[in-house]
Amino acid sequence: TTPRLKPLNAVGIFYSTTTGNTETIAGYIQEATGLDEIYDIGSVEASTFTGFDGMICGAPTWHTGADEQRSGTSWDDVLYGWMQEADLSGKTIAIFGVGDQGSYAENFCDAAGELYDVLTERGAKVIGFTSTDGYDHDDSKAIRDGMFCGLMCDEDNQYDLSAERASTWISKLKADGMPF
Numbered sequence: 078t079t080p081r082l083k084p085l086n087a088v089g090i091f092y093s094t095t096t097g098n099t100e101t102i103a104g105y106i107q108e109a110t111g112l113d114e115i116y117d118i119g120s121v122e123a124s125t126f127t128g129f130d131g132m133i134c135g136a137p138t139w140h141t142g143a144d145e146q147r148s149g150t151s152w153d154d155v156l157y158g159w160m161q162e163a164d165l166s167g168k169t170i171a172i173f174g175v176g177d178q179g180s181y182a183e184n185f186c187d188a189a190g191e192l193y194d195v196l197t198e199r200g201a202k203v204i205g206f207t208s209t210d211g212y213d214h215d216d217s218k219a220i221r222d223g224m225f226c227g228l229m230c231d232e233d234n235q236y237d238l239s240a241e242r243a244s245t246w247i248s249k250l251k252a253d254g255m256p257f
């Protein structure tokens with residue numbers, strides 16, 4: 078029998094972080110998917126990003142209440158830099174946010190909503206919406222039609238739930254057509 082060549086990953090995981098929490102969640106997602114690598118969005122070229130058919134994109138929120146550049150990480154430069162030229166039509170994207178619903182209850186994971194807005198504007202289809210049940214926040218710019226626009230994690234208050242939330246979410250992405 079001819080050995081089967083391992084196909085290149087069709088899905089890439091991209092994140093940014095300031096204190097490591099979003100990298101932790103990216104690691105849970107990597108574990109649940111078995112993908113080879115996680116990419117710091119600040120260290121990749123546009124062609125690396127757009128070379129995938131599916132992207133899983135994660136950001137923390139640091140700029141509380143900001144309209145634009147809510148993350149406070151390299152996503153801010155990317156979203157208003159090379160991403161503005163990127164053609165994401167035909168791409169399937171899933172978003173994860175990391176925030177603190179206790180201390181920032183009015184702005185929980187706001188940056189995830191900004192990723193949603195910019196990436197859909199570029200033509201991407203975003204999948205992987207989740208219920209807001211099980212969270213205790215007052216408001217979030219990551220809510221669309223009553224649901225979170227992706228997976229939201231809270232390493233400050235609910236770190237013990239994150240690994241399972243990530244693996245449940247990945248199963249849902251598989252069912253919903255992420256091209257793993």
Ligand SMILES: Cc1cc2nc3c(=O)[nH]c(=O)nc-3n(C[C@H](O)[C@H](O)[C@H](O)COP(=O)(O)O)c2cc1C
Nearest residue numbers: 094095096097098099137138141176177181185186
């Ligand atoms: C000054 C400051 C502002 C923050 N603003 C928000 C916020 O607006 N919304 C939110 O959900 N979390 C906010 N956070 C919490 C961080 O997003 C959270 O700790 C996150 O896990 C950090 O991720 P990172 O370690 O990947 O950078 C803030 C934290 C600090 C210290």
